[in-house]
Amino acid sequence: MNVRFRLTDDQRALRAGVRELLARCFGREALRAAVGAPGRLDRTLWRILGEAGFFALRLPEADGGVGLGLPEAVLAFEEAGRALLPGPLVATHLAAGGVPGAAHGETVVVAVDGELAEWLDAADVVRGDASGAVPLRSVDPLTPLHRLPGPGIPDPAAGGPDPVAVLLTAAEQLGTAGRVCELAVEHARTREQFGRPIGAFQAVQHLCADLLVRTETARAAVYAAAVTAGPADIAAARLLADEAAVRGARDCLQVHGGMGFTWEADVHLHLKRAWVRAQRAGGGAQGEELLAAVLAG
Amino acid sequence: MDLSYTPEEEEFRARLREWLTKALPTLPAKPSPDDWPGRRAYDLGWQRMLYDAGYAAVHWDAAPTLRLIFLEETERAGAPYVGANFVGLLHAGPTIAAEGTPAQRARWLPPILRGEQVWCQGFSEPDAGSDLASLRTRARRDGDAYVVTGSKIWTSHAEVADWCELLVRTDPDAPRHRGITWLAMPMDADGITVRPLRTLAGSAEFAEVFLDEVRVPVANRVGEENDGWRVTMVTLSFERGTAFVGEVVACRRVLGELAREARGNGRWDDPALRRRLGRLDAEFRALWRLTQWNVSEAEASGGVPGVGGSVFKLRYSHARQELYDTAAEILGPGALDLDRPWVLDRLSSLSYTIAAGTSQIQRGIVAERILGLPRGR
Structure with a gap:
């Protein structure tokens, strides 16, 4: 087995x-x-x-x-x-x-x-x-x-960014995605309004659920790309992980309400770092075009 | 982390491929979507072929990885979908296998495996959809039978089914989850009226089933009286587990076809469209990996798919709709022509965020059962 x-x-x-x-x-x-x-x-x-x-x-x-x-x-x-x-x-x-x-x-x-x-x-x-x-x-x-x-694009002669660098960036983004999901859930469990934890409200529950769905989908893609090391798998992993980190940090901020808008809470640090990593080579249009080219055969 | 297969699994795949190459050309012509008796015969015939070749029980007793390979290969080869065998193979069958008595297993399982009997599902009611536990179809004990009155909805294949896995309320005074019982109802019993229900795609995919004093023998009860909710949950976890494996493979094939169509009609020159297709490719690659991940988890936990199926279903149902919306963008005005490919698929894809637990219900499950948020309303 x-x-x-x-x-x-x-x-x-x-x-x-x-x-x-x-x-x-x-x-x-x-x-x-x-x-x-x-x-x-x-x-x-x-x-x-x-x-x-x-x-x-x-x-x-x-x-x-x-x-x-x-x-x-x-x-x-x-x-x-x-x-x-x-x-x-x-x-x-x-x-x-x-x-x-x-x-x-x-x-x-x-x-x-x-x-x-x-x-x-x-x-x-x-x-x-x-x-x-x-x-x-x-x-x-x-x-x-x-x-x-x-x-x-760095080193265009070599055919674009180093796939390993793209993948390790995806891994960092996955870490952010997982962390902001935890932070959102912790806050939703403990912060009380209207006499109960805000995590009992469906609107907040659904934000948290989407945080987890994006994280776990990205996780499967990132781990699989680490096993295959294929450039297309890596490009896919990066797209999913960028999305999970950036949108995840945004939703986490939203779940935190006013606290999320402060310098004191860590949420903004995650969001800003996710933005920085998303700018690195291999994400966004670059990854999407790479995968489109593979699709077109 | 390992994505390779054992030599035994590769051998299973090779044998299956070889068999499919020989078996598929012997299939009769595919019946039209409105020909229910024809569809029944076709789907049962396929199940019989699987039975004779030794693949009939792959959904039940094979290791999850073998099931994954089976679904992957049959889809790749263009083999028929489970069709009319869906409830028997993926709902009622697994439930009876897990919860039935030896006599019940011997009575109902072999005909399902041999492709002799069709099952349908009588769970949802007009007033009990997402809130399934509020179902009101009443079963009153009368000697050695239950007398059932009520109505069911969204029942696929009801017109041609031999059996219905039926949820009924046996104790109206108990807390709602505790007064439900699971029955196998013969569809030829007196008092059953089936009325086809036309979907927005124009097909009579479902039916309403009206039950008027239908007598169902007590011997047809699976599990204890009033324990039907627990029995049902066994079934539902199967539906949310590996049920979509073949579809993910199919979606990846469609994506390739969409790219070819776009190149042919010039839409490919639009970078926004190319990027949309590229992102969809990433999406379905990830969903395939998530499937493999869930199967590995299921294998490690003894074969029962867990709540992780909700994560997959949420993402997949959305991705499938995005796939066919992208197809519509490529087709342009052709997206309004029912005779063009993908147009009907786009319509059917609208059910994916509703059927088998709406996306909103799934998010509630994820929030409360996986993330441990307090119960909400």
Whole structure:
């Protein structure tokens, strides 16, 4: 009998381990402290992540890596998305083994992605052409951004964005989607109006149900793409995960009512990060056109 | 996480494919949609072919993965849908298998498997739709029989059915979920009137069934008296589980056909339409993976599909409507021509967010049973 399309015990353990690590070294206090000091990348945290194998996860053991596969990387990045972990995580992960120090969190690697570059000022190594980059006042307090004068798609000669980068972004979005679903449900269970929890009202229940439906549909697509690693599966996963994260954060904000509109609640941080990730290469029209081309054969 | 199949499963798939290649050309011509006796004979004939080839019970006793492969391959090959066998194979049969006595199983299951008898479903009533537990069709005990009076609606295949899985109220004074009983009613009994019900697609897909003092032997009761609600829930979880596997495969095929049609008529040059098709492709890829995920979960939990079926149904019913709305965009004015492909499918797709629990009911199930939100009204 096959293991099947479910998490193995090892994968569950890995996910729990990453969640625990992030709760310890990037809990809510650290998150809010980071919000208060925008643009500063915590190099200590970066090294902790490196030591834990976050960047070297897929690097062969012979090369000093953890030797795991894409499904495990997806689970780790899902947790990073949940925790709103800041930094150029995808670029540094992809640079492990290629850029000295990236694998173990000693080097911060940033990649130019379309018209944007995240965390450019914190970079030790920049991949791609960042000349002419102009800083912009980022909507996300946890992601400094530069705007680039060049055209959209990175490395068009190589046929578009690196599918693994697209997939890991999808995994982060999935993490956001799952987290905002939990936050919405928690709030709906505890917040009382008209003498009962607002989660007893159908209008609120249906928002929460849609949050879960989008998350679980995206989860199936993201996990499957991690197994097949096919570019079309990855494009599909990314479209579903972007939708689940962005619309999920919006609905979560709505369920929170006035609290959701405050700086103090974390909901806006999830929404803003989801917006930033949705801008990365491989989503939106790019993914849709890729799939349309596959359909047309 | 693994999406590969075992050698045994691949062998099952290969044998099935080979059999389908030989069996499908021997099928008689497909009857017209209005020819109910013809449809009955055609659907039962197909079930008999499955029985002779050893596939009759695949919905019941095969591992969920084998069932998935069966539904995937039969759909790919263009084999007939379960049709008139739907209630027998996917509702009444599994219920009797799970809750019936050995004598009841021996009496009713073999004719279903051999393609000899058609079952229909008498659950919904004119005043008990989404709120099924409010059903009022009354059964009064009279010696060794129940005497049943009331009316049922949305009963598919009632005109040609041999049996009806019937929900009746046996205790009007009990709390509403506790006074319901599950009966197998012979459709040739005295006092049954069947009136076809025309749908917005123009077809007589359903019927109303009027029951006037119909005598149903007590021996036809499955489960205890007043325990019918629990018995029914077994059935409904089957409907919301793997029932749509073949349809997802079919939708992906339609999507490819839509792309070809759009390329042929020039609509493909519109980037907004291409993007809409691309997004639908993502949607159905995801739904296929969600199906595999749910099947894996069902396999791990001993074969019974869980509430995760509600998540799938919510997303799928919406995606199916979006698929045929996109078809209409590609057809342009042709979308108003009932003789064009996909136009009738678009009309039928309107039932998907209503049948087997409306999307609103499904969201309530997801909110309360999966997310654990307080019970609402």
